[in-house]
Amino acid sequence: MNGADLLCETLLANGIDTCFANPGTSEMHFVAALDRQPRIRCILGLFEGVVTGAADGYARMAEKPAATLLHTGPGLANALANMHNARRARTPMVNVVGDHASYHLKFDAPLTSDIDGLAAPMSDWVGRATDAETMGETTEAAIRAAMTGQGQVCTLILPADAAWSETSAAMPQAIALPQAKAPDAALVAKAAKMLGNGQQTVIFVSGRALRANALEVLQRIATKTGARFMAQGSNGRVERGAGRVAIERVPYPVDQAVAALAGTGQAILIGAKAPVGFFAYPGKPGSMLPEGCEILDMVEKETDLLAALQALAEVVGAGDDIPLTLNELKRPEAPAPGALTPEAVMASVVRHMPDQAIICDESVTSGRNFFPLSHSAPAHDFLQLTGGAIGVGIPMATGAAVACPERKVIGLQADGSGMYTLQALWTQAREQLDVVTVIFANRKYQILLGELKNVGANAPGENASRMLDLDKPELKWVELARGMGVDAVSVDTAEAFEAAFADAMTRKGPFLIEALI
Known part of the structure; x- marks a missing residue:
């Protein structure tokens, strides 16, 4: 057994059985070790941002980390944007980044770089395997860190000689994972006192406080105390829809957010x-x-x-006897025929999405109406862009589909950000993942046109327009998707989208709809 074998065995002993990969020469011994492990599912991404974005989507739904395999510093650099998003989502992730053999670093070969320095800003933990004998311990440290708290992004640097060297280390066993801390009684008591002092209070939640059971406790607290509750603007995962508690998010536009929170005298943060x-x-x-x-x-x-919410509920007397107000299933009517609009797209999505779908939202400006419109949609999980680094949507849907093959995944995707990582469509085709991607094709960076106005700039002139418009030539998403092995259709009317999306919900495997809005 060599160091790479020990790395694989340690991952498997701790339940990590999926590896999203884009390897290179330095990682060939790890590739060979993975080849000897049929229990590990290896999934190729054609760009490193696809790899880490898919690992993010996978872990949000599987509630355990995937491993990634990245090639030296430049490969890691390509992966950093979606590591940033994952870190903001508090996603557990174990990145394995190959490096030159330790004795080769002094030669400053072309791919030599400061991998530790590159990894640090986007990782909660960075470690380096020093030799094959301690490979198991180093891997265990990475896994332990990844599973700390709500989840952490971890980067394990794997020198080639640590991978290929033989080891006499014992076969690894499952480690004891960190246990979540009990809530601080003094902080809970202080929050309860604030809730009882008569001031207008908002409880802001995120992370696992947005699971269905936690939201029920939160609603009872709000009912008992008169407080409001909201999710922060960007969240890794929300369990929502029919039969669940409705929760609003802090709006993205500053003026709307300020108006929504006007008069708030106290804010309590829970995750x-x-x-x-x-x-x-x-x-x-x-x-x-x-x-x-x-x-x-x-x-x-x-x-x-969840324990923190339950402790607060107990102190304020918000027991199970307080009735809940849950969303009732209500599907919208079919949109009126005519030109396709974002509102018509959202109405058809909510109208036809199945129970227990997974929504992966990177629709940016075009899809902002989905969240309020879908409170009464069938029960679903909602995953979104969390760190603002666009290009996570299609990979995130890919990873979510790997984690939950029995559930329909629906990607709501802006066209501009979709181009960052459209290679993930190829992975969906290769793995035959059940993902329907809706491309909002407005052929411009619409959000940046709005931001240009928000910062007080003039209307875009020729130079600004050339940086913000996606035309001349226009993107042809049907051709792009089919080139990646994904069947696709383009529609430009509300009735055509209604028919195409309804049909897509009956299909298995990847499919893309270009919505010309």
């Missing part, structure tokens, strides 16, 4: 961050909360969020 503007804008506030609002972070980083 969430205090709401701030995504960017700074001239003449607008950075905090979305009123000046002087008292903020209490009720939980530490590694606290069990």
